[in-house]
Amino acid sequence: MDVKYKVNRLQTTNEIRPLVDKHWADLRTAKERGEKVAWASGPTFIFAYAMGMKCHFMAGYSAYCGGIGAGEEVLKVAEMTGDLPETCSYHRLHMGMGEAVARGIDINPQAILPMPDLMVAGRLCPEMSHYAEGLNRRFGIRILPIDLPSVYDLKDQPRLREFVYRQFKEVVIPTVEDVCGKPFDYDRMSEILTVLKEVATLRNQCWEFFKTKPACWTLWDYGVSIAPVFYLMGNPAGVAYYKRLLKELQERKEKGIPAIAPDGEKYRLYWDGWLPWAFLGKFMRKFTPNGAVCLCGRYPWEFFPHPELIDPEHPVETWADLYYGEGRLTYNFSPHGTVDLISELIEDYSIDGLVMFSSKTCRIMNLSQPEVIDVLDKKYGIPGVIVEGDMIDPAMISDAQIETRLEALYEMIDSRRR
Amino acid sequence: MEKVLTEIAEVTADPYGYVAGLKERKEKKVIGCFPMHIPDEIIHAADLIPVVIWRGNEPVTWGHAHVPPYDCGITRSFVDDAVRGKLGFMDGMVFHVRQCLQAGEFPFIMERHVKPSYQKVLYLPALYPGDVMRDFTITELEGFKTSLEEFTGKKISDDNLNKSIEIYNKNRSLLERVYEIRREKPEILKAREVMQIVWSSMFMLKEDHNKLLTELIKGMEAKTVEPEKDKIRVIPVGCLCQTLQFDILDLIEDLGMIIPDDDLYIGSRYFANQVNLDGSPLGALADRYLTRTPVCPTKGVWQVHWGDEAIKKMRDNDARGIISIIVKYCPPHACYYPDFKSKMEQEGINAIMIEMEHEIITLEAIKTRLQSFVEIIGGV
Numbered sequence: 072m073d074v075k076y077k078v079n080r081l082q083t084t085n086e087i088r089p090l091v092d093k094h095w096a097d098l099r100t101a102k103e104r105g106e107k108v109a110w111a112s113g114p115t116f117i118f119a120y121a122m123g124m125k126c127h128f129m130a131g132y133s134a135y136c137g138g139i140g141a142g143e144e145v146l147k148v149a150e151m152t153g154d155l156p157e158t159c160s161y162h163r164l165h166m167g168m169g170e171a172v173a174r175g176i177d178i179n180p181q182a183i184l185p186m187p188d189l190m191v192a193g194r195l196c197p198e199m200s201h202y203a204e205g206l207n208r209r210f211g212i213r214i215l216p217i218d219l220p221s222v223y224d225l226k227d228q229p230r231l232r233e234f235v236y237r238q239f240k241e242v243v244i245p246t247v248e249d250v251c252g253k254p255f256d257y258d259r260m261s262e263i264l265t266v267l268k269e270v271a272t273l274r275n276q277c278w279e280f281f282k283t284k285p286a287c288w289t290l291w292d293y294g295v296s297i298a299p300v301f302y303l304m305g306n307p308a309g310v311a312y313y314k315r316l317l318k319e320l321q322e323r324k325e326k327g328i329p330a331i332a333p334d335g336e337k338y339r340l341y342w343d344g345w346l347p348w349a350f351l352g353k354f355m356r357k358f359t360p361n362g363a364v365c366l367c368g369r370y371p372w373e374f375f376p377h378p379e380l381i382d383p384e385h386p387v388e389t390w391a392d393l394y395y396g397e398g399r400l401t402y403n404f405s406p407h408g409t410v411d412l413i414s415e416l417i418e419d420y421s422i423d424g425l426v427m428f429s430s431k432t433c434r435i436m437n438l439s440q441p442e443v444i445d446v447l448d449k450k451y452g453i454p455g456v457i458v459e460g461d462m463i464d465p466a467m468i469s470d471a472q473i474e475t476r477l478e479a480l481y482e483m484i485d486s487r488r489r
Numbered sequence: 490m491e492k493v494l495t496e497i498a499e500v501t502a503d504p505y506g507y508v509a510g511l512k513e514r515k516e517k518k519v520i521g522c523f524p525m526h527i528p529d530e531i532i533h534a535a536d537l538i539p540v541v542i543w544r545g546n547e548p549v550t551w552g553h554a555h556v557p558p559y560d561c562g563i564t565r566s567f568v569d570d571a572v573r574g575k576l577g578f579m580d581g582m583v584f585h586v587r588q589c590l591q592a593g594e595f596p597f598i599m600e601r602h603v604k605p606s607y608q609k610v611l612y613l614p615a616l617y618p619g620d621v622m623r624d625f626t627i628t629e630l631e632g633f634k635t636s637l638e639e640f641t642g643k644k645i646s647d648d649n650l651n652k653s654i655e656i657y658n659k660n661r662s663l664l665e666r667v668y669e670i671r672r673e674k675p676e677i678l679k680a681r682e683v684m685q686i687v688w689s690s691m692f693m694l695k696e697d698h699n700k701l702l703t704e705l706i707k708g709m710e711a712k713t714v715e716p717e718k719d720k721i722r723v724i725p726v727g728c729l730c731q732t733l734q735f736d737i738l739d740l741i742e743d744l745g746m747i748i749p750d751d752d753l754y755i756g757s758r759y760f761a762n763q764v765n766l767d768g769s770p771l772g773a774l775a776d777r778y779l780t781r782t783p784v785c786p787t788k789g790v791w792q793v794h795w796g797d798e799a800i801k802k803m804r805d806n807d808a809r810g811i812i813s814i815i816v817k818y819c820p821p822h823a824c825y826y827p828d829f830k831s832k833m834e835q836e837g838i839n840a841i842m843i844e845m846e847h848e849i850i851t852l853e854a855i856k857t858r859l860q861s862f863v864e865i866i867g868g869v
């Protein structure tokens with residue numbers, strides 16, 4: 072008889088929504104309190120936070136917008152006001168939101184943010200630059216641009232670190248000082264990093280419960296828990312959240328409660344690419360009934376997997392080192408880095424198969440995905456499939472295609488087990 | 490003049506064969522550079538043959554297994570050519586992986602399937618504020634030069650570099666002269682011929698190309714043409730990294746339009762800006778790269794508006810409209826386009842956009858759009 076799989080929902084994850092909502096509500100009302108507002112892309116918002124600015128983050132806002140179900144209507148405004156569908160959906164969301172405000176078009180009020188005093192535009196991906204330039208051209212927003220190349224080859228890393236560190240010191244810090252009219256607050260940056268280090272350490276302990284067989288929670292649960300290591304960075308509420316999450320996972324393990332009922336997963340999967348924020352439920356419904364669970368992924372591992380490297384005593388240096396030193400956070404965007412990271416994850420989390428999510432409008436994680444599958448298949452005998460889609464835009468998602476590819480993956484895993 | 494045009498038409502009809510033959514004749518190694526911003530003067534100074542990588546004209550086949558269908562034409566076509574073994578004559582390849590996300594596709598695929606004996610990744614920066622940008626550009630170019638020296642086992646002296654830069658500058662001046670004559674008498678060349686002239690410069694040795702251009706210019710200067718006053722002057726803009734299908738250029742002309750000047754990558758953008766020979770050659774190459782105009786949407790420039798530049802070009806040429814050509818799935822251009830379009834609307838400029846795909850099934854849809862455009866701007 073077929074096993075009827077179903078998700079065992081975690082209790083703690085219900086507590087994230089109020090934290091996240093409060094963050095965005097504070098941002099929406101910041102100007103009323105006379106606070107400065109920044110928007111950010113790439114790993115840059117910490118500099119605005121250190122200065123006490125309220126700050127949005129490009130991907131965080133997009134995830135939030137998708138999560139509250141506002142993605143589609145904001146994308147429609149973007150389309151109506153001239154944006155082309157093949158540009159990245161995060162770009163279009165921001166243009167749509169800006170245009171809705173400028174033209175008084177009615178959208179979900181929770182999706183509206185105040186126009187910023189500064190846009191800290193980290194060009195990790197070139198499109199982050201296009202979005203900032205577009206916002207400047209259309210709405211006159213001041214830009215603080217930072218070029219943040221991802222490292223193709225580790226031997227390039229030292230000179231890229233120097234390049235980025237110099238930008239932090241020579242461009243970023245003087246500009247935020249100028250905008251805020253006060254000296255850069257190194258102490259606050261250190262405090263933020265101290266909290267981040269504690270949260271990321273607790274989060275890593277939670278990751279241990281992905282390793283258990285059966286697993287105690289899913290990547291999707293972690294996906295909704297990302298904010299404390301991301302844009303809620305420096306907020307002590309994140310420590311409390313992860314302590315409770317850790318406790319719940321420990322209890323689950325003791326009581327033998329798996330992530331999916333009745334007795335845990337049949338397929339342990341790796342997920343590559345962004346999380347499909349607007350479609351988490353949709354994908355869950357395609358995994359769970361088949362006994363498949365995603366347990367780790369490249370994007371969710373971007374949030375400081377090595378808290379031991381965070382040195383709050385040297386905040387600016389540590390920030391450069393996390394991305395361009397031992398932390399290797401930008402290297403993971405290149406195919407070599409991807410192979411290295413996924414190899415570790417396959418080994419640590421006993422992965423059976425790879426789901427490579429290929430976003431049609433954001434190619435940053437798509438780079439060489441077919442090659443990466445091939446390399447890892449040869450190395451570990453683990454199959455992988457590419458699933459095409461988008462994080463936000465429903466026009467780019469095809470149910471039939473997702474189902475066919477996932478079925479193929481399950482079959483390949485089964486046939487290799489036989 | 491006709492002889493030169495025939496020669497150029499021949500080499501552009503088969504760039505693969507031409508470059509392979511060139512390599513044999515000159516007994517030099519060939520280094521392919523992915524367009525648009527690699528300063529190939531350095532490769533030339535290393536006594537190698539630099540060629541700008543091109544979009545082939547065949548449908549993508551094996552390449553599908555390596556790159557998604559939603560990558561731009563040249564990305565898919567180049568990977569396809571490479572994995573099918575059509576680029577065996579390239580001993581080396583250079584990629585500037587910061588131009589756009591898609592340019593980041595290549596190095597890993599090439600390493601695994603083509604294994605050129607030389608491969609270099611450049612991270613040229615965005616044109617952002619701060620001395621660090623220029624310093625870093627120079628660091629990148631120094632690294633590029635050193636890697637070539639290691640590859641050939643020969644030092645590249647400043648003297649060699651200056652000589653190569655001079656040859657390249659000469660080529661730019663000659664191409665500029667071709668354009669100048671074309672602006673005076675746009676009937677003198679077909680738009681496809683102009684594109685072929687610029688394109689051939691990208692993969693012929695510049696010295697050879699300079700000779701051809703010198704002869705061509707003589708012919709162009711001497712030739713009188715009957716002005717076709719009823720033709721509607723238009724300026725095509727964009728088409729980053731790759732050749733526009735020649736059929737589209739023909740279509741524009743067949744519909745009664747004429748192109749006195751352009752703002753295309755395989756056009757005036759390629760040879761814009763000389764390299765200043767006064768100071769250090771690498772510094773000068775860096776400065777050319779760091780020049781904000783012509784605005785390139787891949788370079789992170791927001792202080793100058795591309796739309797203003799295009800309008801100026803249109804007015805300088807008494808043209809009546811602008812045709813934007815966007816390569817399908819080219820995010821840098823696609824992200825910029827809405828602002829470009831708004832600028833056209835604000836200034837009351839007749840403008841249209843056509844999307845260029847690698848595999849054109851039929852020109853009918855493009856024809857219909859261009860037909861209505863030409864009617865609006867006062868044609869037949």
Ligand code: SF4
Binds near residue numbers: 160161197198432435
């Ligand atoms: S293309 Fe991708 S990485 Fe780049 S800004 Fe858009 S969503 Fe972010």
Ligand code: SF4
Binds near residue numbers: 818
């Ligand atoms: S055409 Fe556009 S997307 Fe394609 S390689 Fe060139 S700049 Fe990148």
